[in-house]
Amino acid sequence: QSVLTQPPSVSGAPGQRVTISCTGSSTNFGAGYDVNWYQQLPGTAPKLLIYGNANRPSGVPDRFSGSKSGTSASLAITGLQAEDEADYYCQSYDTSLGGRVFGGGTKLTVL
Amino acid sequence: EVQLVESGGGLVKPGGSLRVSCAASGFGFSKAWMSWVRQAPGKGLEWVGRIKSKSDVGATDYAAPVKGRFSISRDDSTNTLFLQMNSLKTEDTAVYYCTTYTTGRGFDYWGQGTLVAVSS
Numbered sequence: 001q002s003v004l005t006q007p008p009s010v011s012g013a014p015g016q017r018v019t020i021s022c023t024g025s026s027t028n029f030g031a032g033y034d035v036n037w038y039q040q041l042p043g044t045a046p047k048l049l050i051y052g053n054a055n056r057p058s059g060v061p062d063r064f065s066g067s068k069s070g071t072s073a074s075l076a077i078t079g080l081q082a083e084d085e086a087d088y089y090c091q092s093y094d095t096s097l098g099g100r101v102f103g104g105g106t107k108l109t110v111l
Numbered sequence: 112e113v114q115l116v117e118s119g120g121g122l123v124k125p126g127g128s129l130r131v132s133c134a135a136s137g138f139g140f141s142k143a144w145m146s147w148v149r150q151a152p153g154k155g156l157e158w159v160g161r162i163k164s165k166s167d168v169g170a171t172d173y174a175a176p177v178k179g180r181f182s183i184s185r186d187d188s189t190n191t192l193f194l195q196m197n198s199l200k201t202e203d204t205a206v207y208y209c210t211t212y213t214t215g216r217g218f219d220y221w222g223q224g225t226l227v228a229v230s231s
Contacts, residue, residue, distance in 0.1 A: 036217030045221040052215055089156050099174050105155040
């Protein structure tokens with residue numbers, strides 16, 4: 001059980017907007033640590049999607065956006081496409097564990 | 112182009128040891144902080160440990176479940192990262208990914224992973 005809590009699954013129809021939440025605590029987000037997000041397409045290695053709460057690496061479409069407020073963070077995907085079907089993970093640093101931590105992951109299904 | 116290629120995975124008995132490697136290219140390996148992240152079959156991602164660059168003393172730190180059993184090292188002359196795993200347990204069964212780690216960016220590049228299976 002991770003210290004960063006994500007919903008196990010979310011779904012949306014093509015073209016819709018979906019959000020994935022990541023709930024932390026005073027020992028990670030509340031302590032000022034940023035959130036990063038990763039996308040893992042089926043059968044492949046994870047890929048950095050959002051870093052430093054809201055920044056996109058080169059090549060990531062602007063349909064993906066991130067935010068963080070207090071002890072929670074979220075990933076939003078607009079204009080949902082079939083190719084967005086994947087597992088998404090949030091990640092930060094936790095002072096009580098003394099290391100990097102991942103959320104449990106959220107499986108996005110495009111209906 | 113950044114490339115990270117893991118190798119050395121395989122089947123090992125509980126209590127055994129295994130060393131996996133990661134060949135890096137396409138970036139300044141000697142200046143990079145590197146990490147290992149694992150993923151048990153059908154499960155989520157778990158950070159294993161990190162090694163800083165030699166200029167940062169090459170310091171290492173590890174997640175609690177592997178501390179004292181796993182060791183990360185690097186050979187900057189061959190651009191290779193290593194993960195030495197001792198006293199392996201069945202719960203260590205996972206795909207092990209080699210990643211770069213950049214402060215402020217997280218795990219920014221990933222290898223394709225190597226499967227380590229611990230079973231009798």
